[in-house]
Amino acid sequence: MKNGIAYIVFPLDVPSLSEARSYVKKLDGAVGMFKVGLELFIKEGPSVVQMIRETSRAGIFLDLKLHDISETVGRAMEQVALMGVDLVTVHCASTRKMLERAVAGSQGKTGVLGVTLLTDNDSQAVESAGYEQKYVEDLNRLVLKRAGMAHGAGCRGVVCSGHEVAAVKALLGKDFLAVTPGIRPGWSLLDNDDQARVTTPAKAVLAGADLIVVGRPIRTAADPREAALRIGAEIDEALGQS
Numbered sequence: 738m739k740n741g742i743a744y745i746v747f748p749l750d751v752p753s754l755s756e757a758r759s760y761v762k763k764l765d766g767a768v769g770m771f772k773v774g775l776e777l778f779i780k781e782g783p784s785v786v787q788m789i790r791e792t793s794r795a796g797i798f799l800d801l802k803l804h805d806i807s808e809t810v811g812r813a814m815e816q817v818a819l820m821g822v823d824l825v826t827v828h829c830a831s832t833r834k835m836l837e838r839a840v841a842g843s844q845g846k847t848g849v850l851g852v853t854l855l856t857d858n859d860s861q862a863v864e865s866a867g868y869e870q871k872y873v874e875d876l877n878r879l880v881l882k883r884a885g886m887a888h889g890a891g892c893r894g895v896v897c898s899g900h901e902v903a904a905v906k907a908l909l910g911k912d913f914l915a916v917t918p919g920i921r922p923g924w925s926l927l928d929n930d931d932q933a934r935v936t937t938p939a940k941a942v943l944a945g946a947d948l949i950v951v952g953r954p955i956r957t958a959a960d961p962r963e964a965a966l967r968i969g970a971e972i973d974e975a976l977g978q979s
């Protein structure tokens with residue numbers, strides 16, 4: 738059975754290789770996966786992936802949120818596949834063909850995750866973007882429609898909020914990965930938090946999340962390793978495996 742730690746994805750939301758290395762060393766064995774986002778990848782490039790591989794046995798999630806014409810995304814994915822990362826993100830807001838080309842480009846070496854709807858997109862943003870009223874009134878509907886498209890295109894899973902995990906799993910089955918950001922343990926409510934729809938680690942996993950992205954509650958803790966281990970233990974307890 739998967740232990741609590743294996744559910745935790747730590748985003749390396751720092752601007753330099755040296756800071757990223759320091760977190761990877763600190764958290765090795767206390768999280769299941771490290772996520773590399775645009776800030777770090779634009780600054781340091783594939784050397785970050787190499788550094789994680791040399792420093793830790795954790796998985797690697799490249800959060801590139803690709804969105805371009807199908808041909809370009811397919812070709813970019815071929816390069817991602819050469820890097821040998823475990824997961825990469827692609828926006829679901831474009832065509833099914835783009836997602837299919839992303840999956841084809843990954844050549845089965847990297848799991849493609851569809852980003853359903855960014856958490857800063859509210860009803861007003863969706864309306865301004867020209868979507869039908871039924872989606873403006875019920876964003877969940879849009880998330881499920883895009884998740885269905887990602888599933889049909891052969892994606893490994895989607896990124897969605899903890900509030901949508903159960904519906905995604907019910908619709909698309911337990912093998913279709915649900916990766917959930919916006920995680921806040923009860924003991925780490927942050928001041929001026931910009932994450933709107935938050936969930937605790939235990940609630941997200943009980944709802945069916947396969948991976949939870951936990952950044953600031955770990956990064957800003959006095960002892961980040963202790964915070965990650967505590968989250969892992971909470972998940973184990975919620976799953977009845979402590």
Ligand code: C5P
Pocket residue numbers: 748750774800854855856896918919920932950951952953954
């Ligand atoms: O836990 P914290 O809010 O610090 O996590 C921030 C991370 O989660 C960032 O790396 C961000 O890209 C990612 N993320 C998010 N919301 C999404 C998708 C990813 O905050 N909808």
